[in-house]
Amino acid sequence: MKIIVPNHHERLSPRVLNEVKTLLANGYTIKIFNWDRGRNFPKDNGDKRLYIENIRMPFRGISKFLKLFCFFFLYIKLFKKLQKEKFDIVHCPNLAFLPLSLLLAKIKKAKLVYDAYDFYSIDVVKKAPHFLRSLLQTIIEWGENKLIKHVDYVLIIDSANDLLLKRYRKFNSNIKVINNVPYLNLKPELGQVSHLSRKYEGNKVLIYIGGIAVDKGSIKSIEAFNLVKKTIPNVKLIFIGNFLDGSEKNFIECVKRLRMQQCIELIDWLPYEKMLAYLKIADVGLALYQPTTRHLISRRNARKIFTYMLCSLPVVTSDFGEIGKVVKEEKCGILVDPTNAKDIANVVIYLLKNPEQAKRMGRNGRLAVEKKYNWELEKLKLLEAYKKLADR
Numbered sequence: 364m365k366i367i368v369p370n371h372h373e374r375l376s377p378r379v380l381n382e383v384k385t386l387l388a389n390g391y392t393i394k395i396f397n398w399d400r401g402r403n404f405p406k407d408n409g410d411k412r413l414y415i416e417n418i419r420m421p422f423r424g425i426s427k428f429l430k431l432f433c434f435f436f437l438y439i440k441l442f443k444k445l446q447k448e449k450f451d452i453v454h455c456p457n458l459a460f461l462p463l464s465l466l467l468a469k470i471k472k473a474k475l476v477y478d479a480y481d482f483y484s485i486d487v488v489k490k491a492p493h494f495l496r497s498l499l500q501t502i503i504e505w506g507e508n509k510l511i512k513h514v515d516y517v518l519i520i521d522s523a524n525d526l527l528l529k530r531y532r533k534f535n536s537n538i539k540v541i542n543n544v545p546y547l548n549l550k551p552e553l554g555q556v557s558h559l560s561r562k563y564e565g566n567k568v569l570i571y572i573g574g575i576a577v578d579k580g581s582i583k584s585i586e587a588f589n590l591v592k593k594t595i596p597n598v599k600l601i602f603i604g605n606f607l608d609g610s611e612k613n614f615i616e617c618v619k620r621l622r623m624q625q626c627i628e629l630i631d632w633l634p635y636e637k638m639l640a641y642l643k644i645a646d647v648g649l650a651l652y653q654p655t656t657r658h659l660i661s662r663r664n665a666r667k668i669f670t671y672m673l674c675s676l677p678v679v680t681s682d683f684g685e686i687g688k689v690v691k692e693e694k695c696g697i698l699v700d701p702t703n704a705k706d707i708a709n710v711v712i713y714l715l716k717n718p719e720q721a722k723r724m725g726r727n728g729r730l731a732v733e734k735k736y737n738w739e740l741e742k743l744k745l746l747e748a749y750k751k752l753a754d755r
Contacts, residue, residue: 364451364753365392369441369464371457373397373417377635377666378480378543379456382518383413385742386749393454396445398437418444438463452476452752458483458503461510474515474752479527480543481520483507485657504530511535515755516748521663523685537751539744543666545673547737551639559644567598567715570645570676572638573667574607578658580651580681580701581614587651589621590708595715601645603630603638642674646721647714650680651701659684669736671696672728677714677721679707689736695728 366386368379375383375395383393394414401421420437422430441460445467455464456478468475484503488496508530511517516537519527531538569588575581581602588600600623606614618627630641642648648671652658662685669689671678678696680687690696697714700706714721 364390365449366394366452366454367445367448367450367467368393368395368454368456369445369460370395370397371459373399376456376480377545378541379478381546381738381742382454382478382745385738385745387413389746389749391749394448394450396441398441416444434459442467446470452749454478456480458487458507461507461514465510465513468515474755475513476516476518476748476752477511477514478518479520479531480518480541482522482527482657482660489655489657508534516752518745518748520661523660523662526660537748539748541741541744542736543664544669544732544736544738544741545635545666547673547733547739549635549639549673551643552636555637555640556643559640563599563644565597567595568645569598569600569647569649569711570603570641571601571649571667572603572642572670575602575604575610575614576606576608577610577613578608578653578655580649580653581610582617583651583653583701583704583707584649585614585617585621585623585627586704587707587711588627589623590704591711591715592623592626594708594712598715599626599628601628601630601641603633603641605632639670639674642671642676645674645676646718647711648674648676648678648696650678651699651707652681652686653701654681654683658686661686663689663736669732672725672732672736675722675725675729677724678728679710679714689731690728693727693731695724695731697724 374397387393397415397417399417399419401423418440420433420440422433441463450471450473452474453464453468454476455461461477464475484500484507487503488499491499511531512534514535517531517535518539518541519531521540521542528538528540571584584600592598618624650665650668665686668678668680672695678690679699680690680696681701682698687698691698697710699710
């Protein structure tokens with residue numbers, strides 16, 4: 364069967380990439396059509412068998428009105444391109460492209476899979492004025508509910524009290540909850556591990572991976588690190604990822620203000636195998652999600668936490684909601700108040716000064732990933748969903 368994926372970024376998200384790899388390995392043919400927004404993101408999606416085409420439509424440095432104008436023309440370009448394709452299934456990984464995907468599926472008499480792997484309505488409205496957010500979120504969710512009635516299968520993420528599952532199930536009975544977890548058999552590049560071990564020899568290393576944003580704890584990580592360094596001078600902090608919220612300038616200014624340029628390293632997005640090499644030489648993984656709405660309802664979706672666990676790293680993460688529930692249950696790290704730099708620093712210092720306990724937490728995390736939190740288990744849900752589509 365042939366699948367097309369209209370993707371809303373320059374590269375696939377980790378979960379969608381896992382899904383694509385799984386489907387390729389099971390005989391499906393897949394074409395990815397990326398929205399190239401003009402950012403300098405690496406185009407490597409990790410699998411040379413993929414056919415990938417980038418649809419250019421710049422989106423940076425322009426007014427909100429022009430963004431709407433550009434998005435309208437992007438829809439036209441995508442529609443013209445995709446209607447010429449032959450396919451059996453549209454795998455849509457974003458609400459923004461769901462109307463287009465639905466139209467294409469109707470015209471081509473194809474099946475439509477809606478991969479709702481994030482809290483879209485919350486993410487869309489967070490840049491709107493506070494007094495409008497509740498209204499806008501209600502409107503967006505109403506529209507999404509209307510659309511998913513016509514979708515053949517919905518893949519969603521986990522949420523506190525099954526919030527998403529309960530809402531979506533009112534409008535579509537074909538739903539699978541798929542956790543955003545890594546492959547168990549991923550291996551780092553050994554040469555890179557050896558190189559990094561030499562580079563950071565004699566240092567303690569704290570690490571943060573994934574999208575960098577204030578609401579994901581970027582600034583609090585720096586502030587806490589500043590306190591840690593006063594007690595443990597030979598410590599480094601590494602960020603690996605791209606900025607999601609336009610906060611890069613504030614991030615750099617904060618580093619300069621605290622005079623931390625020599626001990627805080629900012630590394631652009633890396634392919635998974637190269638990123639894992641950094642985790643292998645690190646001592647503590649940071650996941651300091653701030654108490655925003657999306658983080659309060661998130662559950663088993665913090666991929667960076669599972670990736671730290673995969674690499675036997677002790678995790679320092681947030682103590683609110685259910686975001687740190689896995690860490691607490693599996694005893695693979697310590698929960699902290701993510702808004703309190705001193706609290707964070709004290710926990711990090713404790714882990715660095717008690718390496719045996721830190722290693723034991725790391726082993727607990729790795730064991731939990733081997734047993735429960737890995738893509739080898741989650742992909743079975745995906746294949747079951749696609750089998751049902753084929754049977755119909």
